[in-house]
Amino acid sequence: MIPYGRQDISEDDIRAVVEVLRSPFLTQGPAVERFEAALAEVVGAQHVVAVANGTASLHLAALALDLGPGDRLWTVPNTYVATANAALYCGAEADFVDIHPRTLDIDVEALARKLEVAEREGTLPKVVAPVHFSGRAYPTQAVHELSKRYGFRIVEDAAHAIGTLDGDTPIGACEHSDVVSFSFHPVKLITTGEGGALSTNDDALADRLRRLRSHGVTRDPAHMVHEPEGAWYFELVELGLNYRLTDLQAALGTSQLARLETFVARRNELAARYDELLADLPLERPAPIENGRSAFHLYVVQVPHGVDRAALFANLREAGVGVQVHFIPVHLHPLYRKKGFAPGDFPVSEAYYERALTLPLFAAMTDDEQDRVVEQLSLQLAGARA
Ligand SMILES: *Cc1c(COP(=O)(O)O)cnc(C)c1O
Numbered sequence: 390m391i392p393y394g395r396q397d398i399s400e401d402d403i404r405a406v407v408e409v410l411r412s413p414f415l416t417q418g419p420a421v422e423r424f425e426a427a428l429a430e431v432v433g434a435q436h437v438v439a440v441a442n443g444t445a446s447l448h449l450a451a452l453a454l455d456l457g458p459g460d461r462l463w464t465v466p467n468t469y470v471a472t473a474n475a476a477l478y479c480g481a482e483a484d485f486v487d488i489h490p491r492t493l494d495i496d497v498e499a500l501a502r503k504l505e506v507a508e509r510e511g512t513l514p515k516v517v518a519p520v521h522f523s524g525r526a527y528p529t530q531a532v533h534e535l536s537k538r539y540g541f542r543i544v545e546d547a548a549h550a551i552g553t554l555d556g557d558t559p560i561g562a563c564e565h566s567d568v569v570s571f572s573f574h575p576v577k578l579i580t581t582g583e584g585g586a587l588s589t590n591d592d593a594l595a596d597r598l599r600r601l602r603s604h605g606v607t608r609d610p611a612h613m614v615h616e617p618e619g620a621w622y623f624e625l626v627e628l629g630l631n632y633r634l635t636d637l638q639a640a641l642g643t644s645q646l647a648r649l650e651t652f653v654a655r656r657n658e659l660a661a662r663y664d665e666l667l668a669d670l671p672l673e674r675p676a677p678i679e680n681g682r683s684a685f686h687l688y689v690v691q692v693p694h695g696v697d698r699a700a701l702f703a704n705l706r707e708a709g710v711g712v713q714v715h716f717i718p719v720h721l722h723p724l725y726r727k728k729g730f731a732p733g734d735f736p737v738s739e740a741y742y743e744r745a746l747t748l749p750l751f752a753a754m755t756d757d758e759q760d761r762v763v764e765q766l767s768l769q770l771a772g773a774r775a
Contacts, residue, residue, distance in 0.1 A: 390706070391762060393713040394576035394686075397652065397753040405644040409636045417603075420636035424643045425586070431646060432551070432561025432569070434588035436595035439639060440602055443548045443572025445632040446585035447475035447518070450544045450568045452629075453597045454516055456481045461514040463503075464546070465495050466718035466738035468520040472546050473719045475518070482728075484514070485720055487735040491676045493689070494527035495519040496737065497535070504539050516542050521550035521560055523675065523715075524578070524656075524684035529555055533565035548572035549686035551579060552653035556681050561588045568594060573638075576751075578652060578684050579645035581638035605629030652752035656685035659750055659759060663688055666763045670770055673744075687715055691744040696773045698744060704772070708765045713747040 409420055417439075425437040440446045456462055462476035466485045476483035486503055489496040500517070507513045517536065519527045529545070536543050543566035547553070551571050553560040561569045568591070573584035589595050600607055605627040610617050613624045634642075660683070664674055673691035675683075692698050698714075705712045718738040720730035732739060749762055 390709050390711045391749045391754070391758050392711040392751070393747050393749045395751045395753065396575040396580045397648075397751070398580075399644070399648070401647075402641055402644045405640040406637055409640045412636070414636045416635045417633040417639075418636045420639040420643070421634055424581075424634075424639035424646070427643050427646050428561075428571075428586055429588065431649065432559045432588050434561055434563055434569070435590040436592070437586050437588045438595060438598040438602060439584065439586045439634040439642070440632045441585065441634055442583045443570060443574060443577075443585040444471040444474070445602075445630070446570040446572070446587050447471055447544065447546065448478045448630075449598055449601050449632060450518075450570055450587055451475040451479050451481070451516060452601050453594055454542045454544070454567065456516050460516070461512065462516040462518055463500075463514040463541075464518040464719075465520055465522075466720050466735045467493060467522060467716050467741065468546060468719060469548070469716060470719055470722060471548075472518055472520060473725070475544075476516075481515070483719075483725070485730075485735055485738075486517075487737045488522075488741065490737050490741065492522075492525060492527075493676075493741060494522045494525060495532065497528050497531040500532065501535060504535060508539065513539055514541050516544055518544040518546050520546040520548075521553055523687040523689055524549045524553050525675070525678060526550065526553050526555035526560060526681055526683075529565035542567045545569040548574075548577060550684050551577075552649050552682075552684035554681040558681075560684075563588060563590050567591060568598075573642060573645075578656075578686055579642065579649055581634065581642040581645070584634050584638050584642060586634075600627070601629035602632045603629060604631060648752075653682070653684050655752045655754075656750060657682065659754055660685045660688050662756070662759060663748065663750075663763070666759070667766070670767060672766075672770075685750060688748045688750040689715060690746050690748060691741065692746055692770075694744070696744075696770070698746065701769055701773055702746065704769045705765055708769070710762050710765045711749055714742070714745050715747050716742070718742050
């Protein structure tokens with residue numbers, strides 16, 4: 390089976406992890422610091438805080454922005470459940486803004502309309518967390534403008550977007566947000582096994598994220614309530630979690646990060662090749678990138694109206710093509726339906742989902758593998774329409 394995504398682990402990656410195994414530190418130590426510094430350099434941010442996974446990273450971002458009971462976080466339905474769940478972990482409410490039918494990320498006009506209503510009704514969000522879906526930068530500047538008018542904070546969910554350029558600016562530079570969240574799950578652009586990170590230019594927010602990542606304890610006398618009683622002394626000043634990344638994972642991350650440009654270049658090459666090879670098929674292909682560069686975490690097509698997507702999906706899998714679907718609209722999951730969401734609430738996300746199909750795309754994919762995907766897709770599509 391050609392998978393839809395797969396990690397690319399080199400001998401250097403393996404050596405980097407083994408080196409840590411022979412060192413005095415296994416969990417958060419010098420390798421985490423090196424990984425954070427390397428990431429800060431690549432994304433162009435003042436601070437990077439590495440964490441256990443991308444879900445932990447979204448949770449910590451919400452906590453550090455003081456999201457709590459009575460507050461609201463808005464995201465899009467076309468995301469992984471983790472983005473919305475970050476609100477629920479904090480005891481806050483999650484709500485959604487529909488997507489743009491072509492770019493598949495947040496529809497800024499829908500956001501503006503919803504904010505206008507929320508202002509009248511006193512239900513404005515404290516945090517908006519848009520998603521750089523598939524690696525394409527959402528309209529960061531437009532969302533930032535709205536945040537100034539309505540006073541919400543911005544968390545960028547960049548699980549798909551390390552290596553993405555927004556104009557000339559790397560995603561992660563926080564040019565138009567408070568904090569950016571990354572994931573290093575094996576299907577993502579670079580991997581640490583499980584892993585995530587946050588970037589920010591806000592010193593106080595970075596301190597808070599570091600503290601919340603480690604139970605909420607501080608060893609910094611400047612942040613303590615009492616005088617230190619000795620060198621062993623630390624204080625628990627707020628309730629945090631153990632969301633630390635290990636040095637084993639961080640060493641893998643630093644080694645992978647060194648190849649990010651190569652990975653993203655190959656993904657772009659493959660995406661351009663898909664554009665060409667699929668040009669004559671009746672599929673809606675990804676919207677062109679006008680300003681910047683997508684990291685191309687995903688290459689998503691939409692099947693023609695009237696084609697049975699489920700049958701096409703099953704036939705492609707049967708033929709060894711590991712297609713996927715991203716994403717089931719979050720509000721349609723039973724947990725969110727119990728909170729009152731229903732089909733029809735976000736029609737663009739729902740209509741997109743019915744026709745969405747993610748084609749295999751990963752840095753180590755060969756042209757031959759891609760040709761097989763295209764060949765099977767043409768065959769099955771011809772069959773489905775016959
Ligand atoms: C993968 C993903 C996450 C969660 O990341 P994990 O590291 O798997 O916890 C969050 N948001 C989006 C959009 C994702 O694709």
